[in-house]
Amino acid sequence: MTCRRTPAASPHSAYDPSPRYRWRIPRCRPMMMASGFTALSSPLQRDVPGDLLSGGSVRFETLGPLRVDCDGADVTPPGRVQRLVLATLLLRVNRSVPVDALADGVWPDDPAGRAQSRLQLAVHRIRGRLDDPARLTLEPGGYRLQVAEDESDVAAFDQLTARLRGERMPPDEVVRVTSQALGLWRGEPLEDVAELGDAAEVLRWSDRRRWVIQLWCEAQLLCGRNAEVIDRAATDLDREPLHEPFAALLMRALYAAGRPADALAVYERTRVALREELGLDPGPALRKAQAQALGDGPVDVVLAAPAELPPQVPLVGRQELIGLIGEPGPSAPRVVTGMAGVGKTALAIAWAHRHCAAFPDGQLFVDLRGYSDDAPVAVEDALASLLASLGYMPERIPSDLHARAALWRSLTATRRMLVLLDNARETEQVRPLLVGGGASTVIVTSRNALPGLVAREGARVVPVAPLTPDDAVSLLRELIGPIPAEDGAAVRELARVCGELPLALRIAAQRLAARDGLGPADLLAELCDERDRLDLLDADDGPATDIRAELSWSYAALKPEAAQVFRMLGLLPRTEIDLSALAALCNLPERVVRRHAEALVRLHLAQRSETGLYSQDDLLRAYAAECAAEHDGPDASAAARARLLSFHALGRAGARADIAWGARGRTLL
Template sequence: MEFEVLGTIRLRDAGRDAMLAGRLRRTLLGVLLANANRVVPAGVLTEAMWGDQRDDRVVRNLHTHVHRLRGVFTQPDRLRSEQDGYLLTVLPGELDAERFETLIEDGVNTTAHDPRRGAELIREALGIWRGAPFGGLDVPVLHDEARRLGEQRLRATEELYTAELAAGRHTAVIAELTELVARYPLRERLHGLLMTALYRGGQQAGALAAYRSARAVVVEELGQEPGPELRQLEQRILAGEPIDTEATARQATPAQLPYDVRGFSGREAELATLDELTPGALVAVVGEGGVGKTALAVRWAHRARERFPDGQLYVDLRGYGPDEPMAPGDVLTAFLRELGMDGSTIPPGLPERAARLRTLVDGRRLLMVLDNARTVEQVRPLLPGGASCSVVVTSRDSLAGLVAREGAHRVRLGRLPYDEALALFRGLVGDRPGTAAGTETALIERCARLPLALRIAAEQVNARPCRNLDDLLSELAGKQAVLDLLDAGGDRHTAVRTVFSWSYQRLSPDAQRLFRLFGLHPGKDVDACALAALADAGHRATRSLVDALLRAHLVEEVAPGRFQLHDLLSAYAADLVASTDRLDEREAALTRLLDHYHHTARAAVDQLEQGGLVPESPVVSTPEFESAAHALRWLDAERENLVRAARFAVRQGRPYATMHLGGVLFRYLSSGAHHQQALVLYQDALMAAREQHDVLEEGHANRYLGAVHYRLGHPDTVREHMHLALRCYQRSGAVRYERVQLLNLGVVCTWLGRYQEALGHFAEALARYREAGETEVSTVDGCAGALTNLGRVHCFLGDYEAALAYLTEALALPTGGQDRRNALEAHLNTGIVYSRLGQYERAVGYLERVRAGAAETGNRLLQAGVFPLARVYWRLGRRAEAFDCIKNCLAVVRGTGDRLAAASVLTAFGDLYREAGSPAEAMPYYREGLAVAEAIGKPYERGRALAGIGYASADLGDEPVAVTHWLEALRVFEALGVPETAEVRARLAF
């Protein structure tokens, strides 16, 4: 394949020109080629193609254009969909821009020893150029690359004529150079080359006339004299001195780079980004303190110094540290001296010094490293004016003004990826035999993967040979300990706490307070609403303070609207809040945070289950939920924080906050199958209730724990917690919850195949709900739950008429406040009854409603429980949908670890394969379903799996195995009293 971007975008594939109709298709290919072999985010592509449109149609249209572009390739897998975007694979030599640049570099390198061959190679490169890169597409994301390639072309032109002059072809190139200086009148090097060609060709007067012409243009256009190289060239011509091949004399060549960092590791992606920068680039390397900005800049500068033969300037601007920041005027004085100016001739004013620097570096391939900048204003006077001198600025500030006004390319430096952090640490401490498994990982994470902290930790080990890594990890256990230990022997420049303090001290008082309050939050990441609750401030004011923390790189935005401190910064914030804020202020902030989480979680769960809203909260900045999907997104995003906050409340002496927040979260954690988090939360809640001697709350905690163990398939533990809950409710006189427990005990009996006992529990619960005569939501929900479960059990027993009667009554209940989950379960069981009656057209409507509702509310239990829809689809001839449905159900149970549903789904999957005529493929699902059913004590699914193995074995011609399994299934079904008994008995009779 051949790709061309130097001119109109073209693609040649298998020897033919591919059709790239339309601007959108060319734009798509152009952006992919500008980022060849790198993943291009979908957002970058949509913005390039459609601007700032953000609706769903744009995403669909992008997929369509990618699909069509892929269809043009004879190798469609060259264009792959990745997690965050798309990647186009381009092999070496396939892209004309790559060949163009390679030939230029080869030509420049060859010129030193064979200028004639060097000129040939550069001319070959220039011959590849067909016109404006990317066909002149007006796409902002391509502007930088197009400008870079254009600059490369001009550089190549200058190198071409340098090679031609070195080869002695002075007279031959005069006409071409004359045309070029007319086309590019501000390129001083071209003027110098023309002067050199004329002078060497015996035309001294012509050479001086060329200088005067160049000077007139520069003075008129720029208001300043030509650069020193051109002026020195004029003096040599006037003096009749020989001129070297470069046509210009070299000025002082500074080499100010500091010593390269020992043991530098990783950052290959960032180094590669810097490698791709064009001459004249302005780069801002930004990130938090200790992340390795200086190390990266210095490492790259050493690696790339050959690209800057005219020298490297370096200065520590001292923007963050114990010393006063350097004034721009002082930096300019130092730079001008280094570039050869006598101190007596340096202008006194800042603007004049800045102008003189721009003059001295104009046209020179020189690198400036402006390290540790505090503000944009500190940097601006130091910037060169031309396109030959590159600048790298490092700062803890985001330097937004430099990006917006000067067009700086920003490189955000985050913490080291784990593999790079490990390589750095091992490189510093060497091999440590006998270290416990996981110690290195834990140490690296305690150091937050910050290079500075890792280096200090390594020094702690190396300074005391008797200390091993396990000892160091033990010493770093606490938040305070990690800051105390990582102090680099008291060096104020490298102690972690001190390094952080330099950023903190630059904040406004309100921003400092918000940063400190971060240290109180028990979770990892947090949204602006929770921060507003902590700070007792409005959302807009809080967001403004967060922006200040982001600019200072004291906080990370880990997802849109979600913010996080890494472990060391969290320890620093906790240290500050404990030493700065009064106890009553800290207590009040925690109270506001817990109130915020409790109220907002209650509003989200209410919207999720009933579509309603709870009364307005006194807590500030509480989000409003417009839909169940919105509520679910918030709960999913905050789940870790909600559970941590509830458990944290116990340790803070707030047991009721734990119990109440746990109660609010119960339905969400259960339906979302977040079982492990629920277990630890409700164990804490049970402990808190017992410590408070609160029998009612103890009953709730036992009920919640019983429900979790129910989904995990632990029958003995379920019975224990459910009976304990019932006794607690009876002791506390909580009649309302006694009714709830009757329903729960009925559900447990259904699981264990004790159907008559289950019917008794459900009937008693229904009677009690009806006797109560209450009209509140809980009574309606209780009746709905009892009726739905009565219908479910009668369906198991084959009494479909009774089942439909109960389910119809459940669906007829008032829906104003009814729990949406109850309604969905009633629809689910109604669909199952109609399916068993063979009325598939009626069944499909009920079951599809359940599937849609489960997806909307994020109810993963129902997402798995809708597996009967697969059989209905199959019977309606919708075969592909049937397999898609059962595969989705199985994916859910595998993802949640819900063994109760797994047994049913696996057996249903086996049934579907068997009905499709594939008994061999059905067998593994039946056997896995049997193993799960036996492990969790679920007899009905055990019987179904046994029968399924029998049916599959018979289909495969293995009658003895079939009979063995049918006999066992028959014993199970007879004990349960279910209609499957007749089917198995009939097969055995046959």
């Protein structure tokens, strides 16, 4: 067999192996049948049913270069910024994209602070190109682009892939539906918006396309159309020489066509490419195809599905949140976020155990140690752990980060798995660990709201707040047993002093159980002194059961000026503060304070009310006050209070009555 090398694949491909391993298989070219794949070679010949892309006067296409078609006219925005903004919105179509996250995605380095005004201009220009400017709206949660299902090629593709997953079809029908799905593609997804080339949603679209191509090939093989599969699989293997499923399909088609020597040549070239580029040996599918070509028959390799979920903890008052995580299945990542000790991990684990049967290919759990005494887990190490869970020996795992991530996506592209990434620190620690499509689900827990994952991957955020007062009391009653009626008020106040945090409540219950004769009222009296509260909320069983340690890991992640804002909030009594007053307290410009105060909110180290006022709950404020005393000392704290009093006095005099607390009738000190 003669193999001819061809030019390298598109730079937007998920794989980028050396062009030395590109080849073409001599094709058989009989007349293609009507159900064949030739219609997919040109976007002008796409076989797409009219009811999928019929619709309105505008159509949004992202399965190729970004294109917006309005009544047959191309109205795609011409500028880079407008295209990037529009493409980012299309990644989260019909969902709000936070303004800050959108601006950071377009202008990651914006020292002048003009990103939001630039974003407003870009949005204005995009609206001017749409059939209805009201499609693109600004809501409390951010910008939302509204697109109907019949106006999007991605929605049409998803409808067809849902049919392929949910219906049993004869091979000819599979060929017809997969041909329609693949006919929607015009190239690499968003290939002209380079900034989004590695966005998780873009990678999922590509992985789903690979899965559909594999289904098309399998169905054609069942129909005996080996020549069509040879033609298509060789083309796809030229583009992605390290994608083992394409190589295995090509080998099977060649063997079925009576060309075992050519099949073995494909195996050898793929083996060499895998070894030299990734340091890997062929996987089970390729080895099985090799055994078939050698006449040894099929060889099945069966690995037990991993089941790594930790035991679940009984929950109180969290049923609604479990529902908000959603149903199992392919979707954007789900981010369970909240402050330290609020029960994020317990909630995610409870959801996972409830839906365990929906993931027959396994349930994986990785503690990323984002907020811990130990260093955060490196992405390379997390990928190695995940690949080992799927049966890869350490010597077969690539050393290169991008190669590991590509292998991970390839292995998960057609599986139904749950991946629970616990205690993530930042988006970049999570993004390479996202699965490659298929029917898998990824759940991430983090104290950080991970806005980058929301903006680029369309993550669904599930915020976890402290328990309601009634649920907090119910948890205490469950932990400490029957409570005399006369202790009812003390138990309710004890729950409040613990911030209604499940971890603090469990530590308090442990304290009550460990000391004979100590009742709820006695423990409450000890906890009421804020200087001793954090000492008492320590179960003396390691940092994971110490509220102070838990909060310290969040504090340690702050930048210096954000840490200063956090400490200054600890100088306040139980009240709220607006941005102007907080800037006076911190002796920093308002724009700087706003940025760092919002960072505190994202890390759940402060709260922001609907009216824009900042505050901390009792436990956070107690810890912030400790940090202020230790880091700033009494003189700096006194100076900060003096600045706030001066600001308040000026407000009383009317100099700044529009922003001063005094004009709002709030107590400052």
